[in-house]
Every structure is written in structure tokens, then in C-alpha cells.
Amino acid sequence: MRELKAIHELENRLAAAYSPDRSAAEVGVAVRTTHDRFSGSAVRDFVPILVERAVRRELEPEQDPGSATPIGADNATAPADELAMGSGGIDSTERGRAPATGRRGLFVLAGAGVVAAGAAAWAGTRSGSDATRPAAPVAGASLTAVTGIVGSEKIAFFGDSRVADVFAAHGFEVRVNAAGSREIATSIDLTGQAFAFPSSLPAAEKLKREVGVRTQFTPFYSPMAIATFTPIVELLDAAGAVKYDGPVPALDFAAYIDMVQRGVQWDELAGNRTYPVAKNILIGTTDIRTSNSAAMYLAVAGYVVNDHAVVRGAAAERHVLPTLQRLFLAQGYTEGSSTGPFEEYLTAGMGATPMTWIYEAQYVAAAVAGRLRDEMVLLYPSPTVLSRHALVPLAPEGEEIGTLLHTDPDLQALAAEHGFRTGDAARFDEVVTEHDVQVSPDLVDVVDIPAYETLEHLLGGVAGAY
The missing domain is CATH 3.40.190.10 (Periplasmic binding protein-like II)
Structure with missing residues (x-):
């Protein structure tokens, strides 16, 4: 509980420090997502310090396009390496994989037949801030079909036409199938899937270890x-x-x-x-x-x-x-x-x-x-x-979907309407108040x-x- 209190105080302190350039909701998402990366760390004493260091790197304004650290959820994996792989990420030298190169947060895919062909090439070549933000859609361009496996409790969210419209505005048509989250991490064939979206960090951690992925996004929790x-x-x-x-x-x-x-x-x-x-x-x-x-x-x-x-x-x-x-x-x-x-x-x-x-x-x-x-x-x-819902990207399009879910204010607001708690706490409060749902706002x-x-x-x- 001491650590959770320190993280809460850090969130408030950084929200004040970066106002008005960054909204409190944006700071909150960055802090909580970074904190999630340390869920598997055995040594907890320095976690708040490392979280603050990583979040400040994310939130600092870019000084030089060629050297700035891009803002994105996957950058929050950086300090996990400093805690001796505390995040549960797999060392790049394991399983015969070549060492990862490029920017922090880069992940390498392993396991033939587990993910779509070409994903490993993408992981080894992507660089710069373009990899952390979905590309702007081109007017009149056809939508890119992206498929994923999600926990069954998120099917209604992805089936919402308003959610589909937001993805379409970014050039994507997202198609999902449902499965149990443990099943996703242990037995589902992920061939051809761009992302897997189980309902907790442990399930995501197991999946990452199985397929050799370091990156994850935690856009909402329950x-x-x-x-x-x-x-x-x-x-x-x-x-x-x-x-x-x-x-x-x-x-x-x-x-x-x-x-x-x-x-x-x-x-x-x-x-x-x-x-x-x-x-x-x-x-x-x-x-x-x-x-x-x-x-x-x-x-x-x-x-x-x-x-x-x-x-x-x-x-x-x-x-x-x-x-x-x-x-x-x-x-x-x-x-x-x-x-x-x-x-x-x-x-x-x-x-x-x-x-x-x-x-x-x-x-x-x-x-x-x-x-x-x-x-x-x-x-x-x-x-x-x-239960923090964690998306694990298995292809470049999957990372773009994860980034959108994590950062797009419309998707965050729609997630609140589907009952999820997000970085937009005010919208969740509005939803439960409007519909007279008795919940505990502060557990x-x-x-x-x-x-x-x-x-x-x-x-x-x-x-x-x-």
C-alpha cells in the first residue's frame, strides 16, 4: 500500500508540474502504464523513483526530432530493464534471437507460426516517433483490416459502431474474436493476429514470454x-x-x-x-x-x-x-x-x-x-x-491499435461508457452518475x-x- 500511495502522490505531483502542457488525464495514464511495467519486479523499493524517471522522459517536450524520446506507452518498458528484467520481458539473447536494436521499447518476435509473417522484420527495422503514433489516414483510402483476439468482456466495446468509426477515422477496420484470457495466453493459435488483448497483466506477461514480445499497452482497467x-x-x-x-x-x-x-x-x-x-x-x-x-x-x-x-x-x-x-x-x-x-x-x-x-x-x-x-x-x-487489460501487439498494426486505445480521447471516453476505468476518470464518473450506478469511486x-x-x-x- 505504501508503494500505491507513492504512485498516487507522484501522479498528482507530475500533473501539477506539467500543467497546462499536459492534461491530468494524460499524466495519469503515463504514470499508471509505466507502473504496470514493474508488476513482476521482486524488488519494490525503487519502483516509484524509476517510474518517475521514465514518465518524465515521456512527458518532456521534444528538443530535437532526431534525438528526442518519443511519447508512447511502450517507452515505459525502459526502466524495467534497469530492474534486472523486472517487467518480465525476455532477454533479447534468449531463444536464439538476435539482440534487439534501435529505440527503447523495441520488441522482437520469436516462434515460427505464432504471429504473422513479416512481424519480426518490422520489429527489427522500425525506429523513431512514427512507430509510436498511428499514421494519419489518407482521405478516400481503403481501410486496413486488423484482426485480434480479446477477452470476452471487451467484445461489446469492439462491436460498438462508435468505436469502429474512431478506428475508421484512423484508417483501420478492427475485427476481433473472443476467448478466455488464460486461453489467449496458453492455447489459442495467434497466427495472423495483429494483437492479443487479455484482461490482466499476468495473462499478458505469460503471452509475452511465450512469443518473445516486450511491449504492452494498458488502456483501461477494472x-x-x-x-x-x-x-x-x-x-x-x-x-x-x-x-x-x-x-x-x-x-x-x-x-x-x-x-x-x-x-x-x-x-x-x-x-x-x-x-x-x-x-x-x-x-x-x-x-x-x-x-x-x-x-x-x-x-x-x-x-x-x-x-x-x-x-x-x-x-x-x-x-x-x-x-x-x-x-x-x-x-x-x-x-x-x-x-x-x-x-x-x-x-x-x-x-x-x-x-x-x-x-x-x-x-x-x-x-x-x-x-x-x-x-x-x-x-x-x-x-x-x-484487473488491468493489457494489449500485446504481435504486428505493426497491432501496435498502432494499442497506441490508439491508450491515447485517443474518444476511445478512452467510449471505454468508460462500456464500464471500464481509464485515464479519463471524469468521464467514468459522468457515466455512473448519469445512469445511477452505485460504484465505489475510490477503492x-x-x-x-x-x-x-x-x-x-x-x-x-x-x-x-x-
């Missing part, structure tokens, strides 16, 4: 939340498992884990006349083998079971694994991506799944679309984690996810128990 119903919240409140620390109630995850470990059923709760069902109290999730949202559930649960500390080391992994396995195996069948469980929540009511693990963005988007019924409410886990009880290797071990430990 806190993890629980879609539930007023009667369920009242039952949990009576059982002492709900907190009211803000405008939206929060599920005390320690109390929830205790009930799961004791095998408490809904019909065993005192005074339960609204949901007297003889089944275990469990949050419904997606399949941990394919979906990122399930990995985020594992991260929160692991933190709580590990005495409210991020899981680190083999001993901690062994300590938390039995409870984590129970949380997933006791559910029975789970779907491969987050869209299915949330659709069931919207259509089937609380009888099927009284609590569904979701991205906050899904709930906000449903409210904007008028799909929520009166008793449907949002419940935040306490603690929660932030405080947010914890870090485990380091990449630890998370992989835990995911493998649960998956192996199926």
Missing part, C-alpha cells in the same frame, strides 16, 4: 467485483460478512473464506427465509484453466488465506493451495470466459448463482444498457484486485496480485486437481 442480489447481501450482513465502509457494501473475504472452509450452507444461516437453499455458500467463477477473472479470484483468496499477505515462496503456496482448490472444485462446472456467468446472472436470477465473480465494468455496462433489475446490486470483495482496500511465477504455480496447482 476492479474485480461480485454481482449479487439485495436479499443475499442482507443474509451475509446478518452473518457478519458485509462491511459498509463506502457507498457500496463490501464482502469481508476473510469471513467468506471462513464459511467456505467450514462448509456453511445457505439454509444454515440464521433467519434465512429468502434463500433457504441447501448448497454451500460459494461465489461462482469462471474456469481457472482458461479465464483471467478466475485467476483474479485466486489472487484475492490466496492473499486472505495467507494471513493477509501476498503469496510468496513454496511454503506459502503449499499453505494456501488446499483452500484454493476447494473454492474452485466445489463449484462443479464452470464456463471458460466471464461473459457466460454474467449473462446467467442477468437472465436467470439468484436461484442459479446468488453470487457471481465479475469485472466491475460488466456491471456498469449492463446498467448503461438498462439490463439490471431492481434487486441486482454490486458487492466489492474486501480486499479486491485491479482503498486493493492488494497486489502474486508475482508471475507464484501465480503460475497456484493456477497449475488448482488446475491439476480437476
